[in-house]
Structure formats: C-alpha cells, structure tokens
Amino acid sequence: MRGWNFSAGPAAIPEEVIQEVKNELLEFKDSGTSIIEVSHRTDLYSELAFEAKQDFIEILNIPESHEVLFLQGGATHQFSMIPLNFKNLKGNADYVVSGTWSKKAAVEAEKLINVNVIASSEGSNFSNFPQYEEWKFSNDSAYVHFCPNETMQGIAIHEAPNFKKHIVADMTSVILSEPLDVKDYSLIYAGAQKNIGPAGLAVVIISKDFMNLANKDLPKILQYAEHSKADSMLNTPPTFSWYVAGKVFKWIKRSGGLEYFQKLNRKKAELLYECLDSSDFYLNKIEKNQRSIMNITFNLSNERLNETFLEESKSKNLLNLKGHALVGGMRASIYNAMPLEGVEQLVQFMKEFESKHGWAYVKERLKKLQR
8 A cells, every 4th residue: 555655855756657657667658668678869768758848848838048958966966067067157156055955055066166155044053044135145146046945944935036147046846836937047957856756867947048158168968058959868868767757747737737736735735834833742943934835844842752753653654754864853745746635644643643642741841840
C-alpha cells in the first residue's frame, strides 16, 4: 500500500504518472526497448523531449523572449554556473540570504564573483524573510539572486519582484505550484525533484537577452547559450527524468493548470496551518504572512515526543515528516502531487496524537510552574 509521502525531495510523484511509467517501462511505444534504453538521438526521444518542453512553456505561459533548458546537476550546479556565466558583466552580484539554500548559493558564488549580501535574516535564525524594501542594492551588480521559498525553514516571500535589475530566482520548491509572470525574471532555475519529476534534472528559464550577455570563454558544457543551440542535448541529458517530467506536465494540464493547483495548494496549507495555530502542543515559528505554502515546518512543544510522533505517524502511512537535520522538528511538504486527502489524514492524526499525549505535556508544564 502506498503511503502519503511528505518528503521535501525527492518528493511525491502523481500516482497516475507512476502507473503510466510502469506500463511503459518494459517497452516504450513499440520500440522494442525500455524508455531507459532509448537514445536521446532518436526521433522517438526527440519528439518526447520537444513535447515536454512545449507543455512546460504552455503551463507557465513562457514568452518567446525566454529560453527553456533541461540540464543536469540539479539546482546546486546552478549555484556555480550562474556566477561563472555572468561575472564578466560587473564582477559583482547581489544575494539575498533568507535561508539555508540561498546561503549555500551565496557561499558558492563567492568563489567566483564578489558577492554583496544585500539583505539577510540569518541573525533571526531565518524566522522571517527580508522584505523587498530591506534590499540594499549595489550600483554595479551583474544580477540579484534570491530564493522565494526556502525548503528547510518553510519560509517564503509571496510578492513578485518589481525591480529594473537582472533578477535570478531559485524556484526549486515552488515552481509549478502557482501562476508565474516569467518576464519579471532574467533567470529562473529549479531542481526537478519537488514539483517536476525525479531527481537528476534541472530546468532553467533564461531571458535570451540575458543569455547573450554571458561569458563566451567558458567550456561549452558550462555555457547556457551552447545548451540552447543544442536543444539541451549538448551531451546525454537525464533522459528518464525528462521523460517523467513530460508526463507530469501533461498531468498538470489535465488537472486544470496552475490556477487549479494554486487554489488546491492554498487549501491544503490553510488546513494544516489552522491545525498548528489552534494548538499549544504544536508550534510554527514563521511569521504568518511569510509562511511557505509548499513546505510547512513545525515543532512539538515537548520535543521528547519527536520520535514517538514519527513512529506513530509512520504506522498511519504518513511518511517522511522528519524535519531537516539543520532545522529539526517536523516538516510536511505538500507539493502538487499531495492530494487534499493526504493533508486531511495528517491533520486528523495530529489531533489524535495531541489528545493522546497532550495531557502529559500539560502536567510537565504545571510541575515546572510549581518549582
């Protein structure tokens, strides 16, 4: 029996997509070979790849001013590839440090370009997201990098940027969860393993004008323009991940597109946050207007119950709720593939767990007050 997978990534993939993959795994479209054996140089795979790209463009309404690339290395590879390509513009780049992943991006970039941290919430242990009015832009930066949804901390900024700057965004854990005005960004990148498909693939949406400004003296494999010329097949791409991503894109279209998932995701998040806010047993430390819709973090007031919570939730088929080791506590990632029913099951369990163990917590607090 499949459980409810709340993993932050690799994350849940729609069950009907998994079933389609299962049916085609042994032999793909009468080719006599499995999809994992089909060469990326064949017409069969080229058609599949082109269709996936076109569906992605349609879903996000990506304008012709931007190119879409399917690359290897995940989002982490982009931490280095971006400064490598654009350090020739100014030699400086602005970074907003709002959580673990944006900090990692800044640290990697520092090896290649002069990084100006123009806003940071590290001093508050990333419990809030620096607001746009706090961003102190440099006069000579090549681009401004930020991560609108921090997977580990469960924190987000929900307003789109509106600056006359080259905006670069790590959207790994929020892409395809809601409509997006792509023209506001010079470059968007995302690892696939949240809302797109299996790990091993990174999707890059890049302004053609911005791409044309990039460093031409790099090895071809590190140049966005070279990947664009080769239709993302400069070398062997992650063929299976690309194939599954294409199926996920079709599932999104069949389901109602990004407007549908925006409503569904908000409904799921509201249900879970309501459970947290109505209880003293569970704690969410993020300011309400900056809470992530995709990654919901919380702690138990009595942390000695953490392992019990995880064991009992697993027995109810509620899986992968343990928070990241750097943050602790719990985390429920509720990407597109998590149905409302899964969140309802989690909320029901959390209420039952509180009823079962909450009195022990109250007694412990009373003892402390009496000392």
